[in-house]
Amino acid sequence: MDESELQAEMTKMTNKSQAYRLQDCINRLNKTRLKKKNELIHFLFRTSQLGQNNSYTNQTLDTLFKSQEISQINYSQTIPKKIIEESPINNDLMNIIQQITDKGNGTLSISEKDLIKDLIFSIQGIESQFISYDPINDQFQVKKDIAISSASRKLLNVMCECGWLFKKIQTFTQSNYNSLVLQALQNSIKEELNEYYRLIAYFENLLAESTLTLRKMYMWLKQPMHHLVQINLVLSQNLTNVQLGTTSSLVISILCRYSKHGCPQTSQLFSRILHQTTIPIVRFINQWIFDGSLNDQAQEFFIERNDSNKIQIRDSGELWKNEFKVNQDKIPYMISLNDSYKIFDTGRVINWLRKQCKFTQFNQNYDLITIDLLGTEQFSLFVDQVNKEYNKQLIQLIKPNFKITLNAIKRFLLLGQGEFIHTLMELLQTELNKPAQQCYRHTLLSILESAFKHISQEVRLNVKLLEPSQNDTGWEIFCLDYTIDEPLNTIFNQKIMLSYYRIFNFLWRIKRVEFTLTQCWKMHQKFMVIPNQFQTIKKAIQLSYQMMNEMQHFIKNFYSYLMLEAIESSWKKFIDECDKIQDLDGLIKIHELFISDILDRSFLNTKGESTQKLLFKLFDYIFRFKSCQELLLSYAKDQISQTDNQQLQLKNLLNKQQNISRQNQNKNQDIIKSLLELRKQYRDQMFDLLEKLKKEDRLKFLHFKLDFNEYYLGIQESKIFNQDLERFIEKCLPKVNEVQIQPNRVPNSKQIVQPQQQQQRIFNTNIDIQNDLRQFKEGLKQSDEQRRQQLQFKNQFTKSPLEKSPLIQIPPTMTEHEKRKNDEYLSSSDDD
Amino acid sequence: MQQNINGSNIKSQIRVSSLSEKEEAQETLEIIQEMSQILNCGLDRQQLAILVSMIENGVNPEALSLVVNEMKTELNTYKKIHKQ
Numbered sequence: 001m002d003e004s005e006l007q008a009e010m011t012k013m014t015n016k017s018q019a020y021r022l023q024d025c026i027n028r029l030n031k032t033r034l035k036k037k038n039e040l041i042h043f044l045f046r047t048s049q050l051g052q053n054n055s056y057t058n059q060t061l062d063t064l065f066k067s068q069e070i071s072q073i074n075y076s077q078t079i080p081k082k083i084i085e086e087s088p089i090n091n092d093l094m095n096i097i098q099q100i101t102d103k104g105n106g107t108l109s110i111s112e113k114d115l116i117k118d119l120i121f122s123i124q125g126i127e128s129q130f131i132s133y134d135p136i137n138d139q140f141q142v143k144k145d146i147a148i149s150s151a152s153r154k155l156l157n158v159m160c161e162c163g164w165l166f167k168k169i170q171t172f173t174q175s176n177y178n179s180l181v182l183q184a185l186q187n188s189i190k191e192e193l194n195e196y197y198r199l200i201a202y203f204e205n206l207l208a209e210s211t212l213t214l215r216k217m218y219m220w221l222k223q224p225m226h227h228l229v230q231i232n233l234v235l236s237q238n239l240t241n242v243q244l245g246t247t248s249s250l251v252i253s254i255l256c257r258y259s260k261h262g263c264p265q266t267s268q269l270f271s272r273i274l275h276q277t278t279i280p281i282v283r284f285i286n287q288w289i290f291d292g293s294l295n296d297q298a299q300e301f302f303i304e305r306n307d308s309n310k311i312q313i314r315d316s317g318e319l320w321k322n323e324f325k326v327n328q329d330k331i332p333y334m335i336s337l338n339d340s341y342k343i344f345d346t347g348r349v350i351n352w353l354r355k356q357c358k359f360t361q362f363n364q365n366y367d368l369i370t371i372d373l374l375g376t377e378q379f380s381l382f383v384d385q386v387n388k389e390y391n392k393q394l395i396q397l398i399k400p401n402f403k404i405t406l407n408a409i410k411r412f413l414l415l416g417q418g419e420f421i422h423t424l425m426e427l428l429q430t431e432l433n434k435p436a437q438q439c440y441r442h443t444l445l446s447i448l449e450s451a452f453k454h455i456s457q458e459v460r461l462n463v464k465l466l467e468p469s470q471n472d473t474g475w476e477i478f479c480l481d482y483t484i485d486e487p488l489n490t491i492f493n494q495k496i497m498l499s500y501y502r503i504f505n506f507l508w509r510i511k512r513v514e515f516t517l518t519q520c521w522k523m524h525q526k527f528m529v530i531p532n533q534f535q536t537i538k539k540a541i542q543l544s545y546q547m548m549n550e551m552q553h554f555i556k557n558f559y560s561y562l563m564l565e566a567i568e569s570s571w572k573k574f575i576d577e578c579d580k581i582q583d584l585d586g587l588i589k590i591h592e593l594f595i596s597d598i599l600d601r602s603f604l605n606t607k608g609e610s611t612q613k614l615l616f617k618l619f620d621y622i623f624r625f626k627s628c629q630e631l632l633l634s635y636a637k638d639q640i641s642q643t644d645n646q647q648l649q650l651k652n653l654l655n656k657q658q659n660i661s662r663q664n665q666n667k668n669q670d671i672i673k674s675l676l677e678l679r680k681q682y683r684d685q686m687f688d689l690l691e692k693l694k695k696e697d698r699l700k701f702l703h704f705k706l707d708f709n710e711y712y713l714g715i716q717e718s719k720i721f722n723q724d725l726e727r728f729i730e731k732c733l734p735k736v737n738e739v740q741i742q743p744n745r746v747p748n749s750k751q752i753v754q755p756q757q758q759q760q761r762i763f764n765t766n767i768d769i770q771n772d773l774r775q776f777k778e779g780l781k782q783s784d785e786q787r788r789q790q791l792q793f794k795n796q797f798t799k800s801p802l803e804k805s806p807l808i809q810i811p812p813t814m815t816e817h818e819k820r821k822n823d824e825y826l827s828s829s830d831d832d
Numbered sequence: 833m834q835q836n837i838n839g840s841n842i843k844s845q846i847r848v849s850s851l852s853e854k855e856e857a858q859e860t861l862e863i864i865q866e867m868s869q870i871l872n873c874g875l876d877r878q879q880l881a882i883l884v885s886m887i888e889n890g891v892n893p894e895a896l897s898l899v900v901n902e903m904k905t906e907l908n909t910y911k912k913i914h915k916q
Contacts, residue, residue: 018870021866021870022867022870022871025863025864025866025867025870026867028863029860029863029864029867032856032859032860032863033856033860034860034884034888035888036887036888036890036893039887039892039893040864040884040887040893041867042893042894042897043883043887043893043894043896043897044864044867044868044871044873045871046893046894046897046898046900046901047868047871047873047874047875047897047900047901048868048871048872048873049872049873049874
């Protein structure tokens with residue numbers, strides 16, 4: 001068919017040979033391996049300059065195209081109007097080609113102008129005649145039954161994407177948000193869209209002039225589309241996170257990162273938007289730093305008011321810490337964590353000053369923060385500066401009051417003012433000796449006020465009564481209290497005051513013990529001179545006197561350790577640090593450190609609990625000793641007064657006297673026994689305490705003070721010897737010499753002498769054993785001499801530990817006369 | 833003449849099957865040259881080679897033809913001016 005048609009055509013040609021040749025060439029061409037043969041043919045026909053032969057070229061083209069596969073021709077450009085207009089001859093051909101290539105209804109002829117009009121609507125997100133919104137695919141699309149070239153269809157669809165983006169952005173800008181930052185964002189995006197509207201107006205202008213083509217629009221729309229895409233990206237990131245509730249900081253962080261985009265246009269776009277959106281945040285910061293106020297309805301600022309019900313206005317110690325807090329999720333990207341804390345601190349200081357100290361004058365010498373400052377280093381420097389200035393003001397305000405209060409607390413709660421405490425104790429002792437339930441606050445208070453008269457200043461002291469438990473006297477529940485006013489409440493809060501009370505309690509106890517011991521001493525003074533008849537009584541009194549001295553030595557040293565090492569050293573450290581601090585938090589911290597230090601050194605914390613128990617037991621024994629001594633001294637008094645009478649009635653009541661004297665002796669023995677029992681227990685406790693003190697390094701000094709001549713150490717070792725002689729000799733041979741000092745001891749060690757007497761009595765029953773005994777005694781005497789030589793040797797090195805006794809008025813070294821006396825005493829016991 | 837055509841057809845067929853690539857390309861170019869001569873395009877060998885390669889690479893022939901015509905007219909006017 002084709003061949004015949006071709007032939008028919010060719011016969012019409014004027015130049016038949018040419019036609020044949022052409023046909024031939026085409027045939028040959030088809031056998032080559034060119035891909036785009038049809039295009040090539042088309043091209044050649046187009047460039048041909050056979051002007052006269054246009055008619056047949058059309059015909060040939062016609063036939064050619066009929067014979068070939070037409071659909072292989074791929075036009076990707078619309079036919080420009082010019083050519084359509086200027087080449088009317090080609091018009092039919094072009095139409096044919098168009099009709100063949102376009103899909104759809106060929107009868108509907110749509111001009112480009114219509115399409116452009118519709119496109120202008122669709123890029124504003126509005127549906128139009130030929131472009132509709134396809135909800136399934138969520139895009140704007142040219143209607144499918146319209147005949148336009150696929151090229152233009154594609155182009156149109158691409159530009160409709162613009163419309164889709166625009167619609168999305170518009171939904172964002174038109175929704176209502178509480179948050180100020182989001183509102184600012186909406187505004188800035190609206191401003192950016194103004195550019196877009198301008199472009200559309202320009203398009204309409206051009207359309208009116210009919211110089212607008214689809215291609216032109218495409219080129220013009222490229223940049224705005226890019227911007228729209230970016231904005232849409234940012235918005236989508238924000239809106240997906242709305243549920244998290246942290247939109248504003250997220251928005252700003254994302255914008256901040258995008259403003260550092262590589263493409264300069266995008267970065268400019270976003271820095272413009274960022275500029276607008278951070279205005280509310282900057283406003284918040286300015287308000288907070290310079291005014292301390294917080295007007296944040298949508299809760300976007302990273303500092304928020306802590307609205308828990310626990311905080312009451314009364315409990316102002318908590319105000320400083322808990323009124324405001326930083327919400328770390330809401331800190332925007334540009335503000336570092338340090339800076340945000342400094343900002344928080346500054347506002348907190350202002351608020352606190354205003355509330356607690358009623359201080360309203362603030363320096364406003366600083367410029368407000370601007371947005372440009374926000375991302376730069378200068379911002380942190382600025383914030384730092386403002387912070388420091390406000391903190392300095394705060395410290396200046398607080399410091400004088402603080403120092404006064406601190407000094408007062410030291411004088412009274414930490415027993416700094418000695419004479420006041422002493423007079424107080426004297427006045428209170430009768431009241432406090434009553435059982436706890438009978439102590440009333442008003443009586444104690446009145447006594448306290450009378451004590452005040454001894455001091456010239458007026459002091460804000462109060463009496464606080466603790467919870468009494470069973471068997472408590474007034475002593476245990478008494479506590480001094482210092483009233484503290486508003487601003488210093490934050491530093492001296494409840495917890496800290498509790499620890500102060502604990503320290504006071506402890507010190508008060510020790511003072512009480514000291515007080516009782518001085519009372520004992522007073523009692524003693526009456527009995528310093530006793531007639532020599534009452535040897536037993538005298539010895540008992542001496543014994544009790546020595547015990548009292550021992551206890552006094554302990555208490556005095558312990559108390560001085562507490563006051564000096566525990567309190568004063570910590571105090572000095574604290575005062576030194578006080579001058580260096582720059583803000584309230586630091587002040588609170590070092591104050592707490594100071595108190596914990598004291599608690600630590602005075603065994604009041606959990607670590608020193610066992611030591612504390614020991615100490616309390618020791619105090620207990622001292623109190624018992626006092627009662628014991630009272631008994632002894634009253635008995636002694638009775639005795640002395642009685643014997644005066646007895647001498648007169650001597651002749652009459654001989655028998656009775658003997659009975660009485662025996663009774664008296666028994667009673668004497670009882671008292672002495674109880675005293676010795678007490679001493680034994682007391683010394684046991686001392687040993688334990690000293691053991692404990694040995695273990696810790698910093699308590700070495702205390703240990704040394706309490707046992708500077710190793711008296712207790714010697715007793716411990718001698719005790720072991722007394723219980724088991726042979727075992728001790730086995731254990732440590734070189735110490736045998738020292739041990740034999742025992743018989744030469746001061747006459748108060750009756751306990752040690754008596755069992756030896758008993759032993760020797762048992763030996764004497766057996767003659768054999770008597771020989772052994774004699775040898776033993778000789779050995780003792782020899783070793784005794786050796787021991788004396790050793791002691792002399794030791795004395796050169798000023799170390800004679802076991803010879804010295806505790807601080808008493810009996811001379812520490814025995815004279816030769818006394819030594820001989822002791823020997824005689826020992827040898828005389830053999831005769832029993 | 834038909835015989836001629838037929839003969840040339842057979843010849844060309846035989847030729848196509850036995851030629852290497854280079855020679856194939858040359859052959860193609862010759863054909864195209866003939867066609868352009870018949871149609872009086874006014875393009876010489878080099879130009880044709882370029883244009884054919886452009887079309888093979890996907891350039892729109894319509895546009896290309898327009899461009900070529902434009903260039904020709906410009907060239908003519910330029911030559912006229914230069915001559916004067």
